[in-house]
Amino acid sequence: MPSKQADIVLAPPGRVKAAPRWQPCRGLEYAAVWRTPSQETPVADSGDIIREIRMNPIVPSESVLVATARSMRPRKAEEPAARDRRGHVETCPFCVGNEHMTPPTIAAFPGQADWQVRIVENLYPVLGDDSSATPLVFGLQQAMDGYGRHEVLIDHPKHGVAIHEMSAEHLALLLGAYRDRMEQLYAGNDRIRYVLVFKNFGAAAGASIPHTHSQIIAMPVVPENVFNEVASSRAHYQKHHQCIFCSLIDEALTFEATIYDRTSGEVRRRISVGQYVIERGERFIAVKPFASRFEWEIHILPLNHEADFLTVTEEDRQDFARVLRRTMARLDAVIGGAQYNFFLHSLPRSPDLADCAGSYHWHLEICPRTSIPTGFELGSGLFVNTISPETAAEQLRAVEL
Ligand SMILES: [Zn+2]
Ligand SMILES: [Zn+2]
Ligand SMILES: [Zn+2]
Secondary structure, eight states, rough: OBBBSSSSOSOTTTTTOSOOOOOEEEETTEEOOOOOOOOOOOOGTTTOEEEEEEHHHHHHHSSSEEEEOOOOOSSSSSOOOOOOOOOTTTTTSSTTTGGSSSSOOEEESOTTTSSSEEEESSSSSSBBTTOOOOOOTTEEEEOOOOOOOEEEEEEOSSSSGGGGSSOOHHHHHHHHHHHHHHHHHHHOOTTOOOEEEEESSGGGGGGSSSOOOOOOOOOEOOOOOHHHHHHHHHHHHHHHOOOOHHHHHHHHHHHHHHOOOOOTEEEEEEEEEETTTEEEEEEEEEOOOOTTSSSSSSEEEEEOOOOOOGGOOHHHHHHHHHHHHHHHHHHHHHSSOHHHHEEEEEOOOOGGGTTTTTOOOOOOEEOOOOOOOHHHHHHHEEEEEEOOHHHHHHHHOOOOO
């Protein structure tokens, strides 16, 4: 797997034309741009070199360095995961017929005997419901007990089937399993503040068992990433009386602009309609985030405002399944055997976030792992993206399905 940090040079010494300034790029989306005399017009869709820091419009304290200079690119093409395409593996605990090899079944869909999706206890849970409730405080050091639930969802009875190879009907069933189990976990204990559903696919994404599966973790705290999104979008709502996710969807669907340099009059960026749209269903949209942390990151959101994943209807699930399947097929066609994480972000159950139903908007984030984060990223918190989101979106859209 290539490293992202081939050679980090923001701008060659002495060649910086102007200090970076925060400048509006499109509507809610901002970037700081370093320009050098050799860079004529860094128009996003022309394939020119881009070297800019883009603010995450939803969480402005998070930003991404988009650096597409050749020296910043991975040295070779992304390494595909060694896909295990076997239908059935005798020794695999998740394969159909081997149910006795897993911890007991918590739930099975549509039923125990003919299960298509099965939920079991995790053999090595990161959180458990057997710990004491006494919080530990020592000086400035505080700890909460690791109360929670950690479960495994076996996505499919077949061993090596990828998401885009599952039928839309099966994916709708899987999404229903996510929803139903989330609801049960929230209802089962009022100490639960967040239920995170996620999937690791491929060794680089942390999957330890090759059989396709997802995980569900119910926890007594709202994780920081979710908290930051919910709190920042609430602040936006209080100021603008608009859900920022809805505004970003509107921008993705309708925005058209040419941004000129203030002094030279050169074209700095052209935004065309649908530039960030990867897939559009009747009820869901898959978009490439303007400030993508990962080269091939894609988010799927409901087109109409919905804060809580638990409110999805049967029709929603069917359309979501179609959009997810087509999106994953595009990713597979472009980067072949993508190793990825995906996770659901939905309204937490926290008293101090109870007023966020109008301002938060649930979504699925798909984050393919095509390079290893380096010290620069871990030390700075600034993600480096070596392919411009505009170019990546264009390539993903160009796939004929
Ligand atoms: Zn298996
Ligand atoms: Zn919204
Ligand atoms: Zn999110």
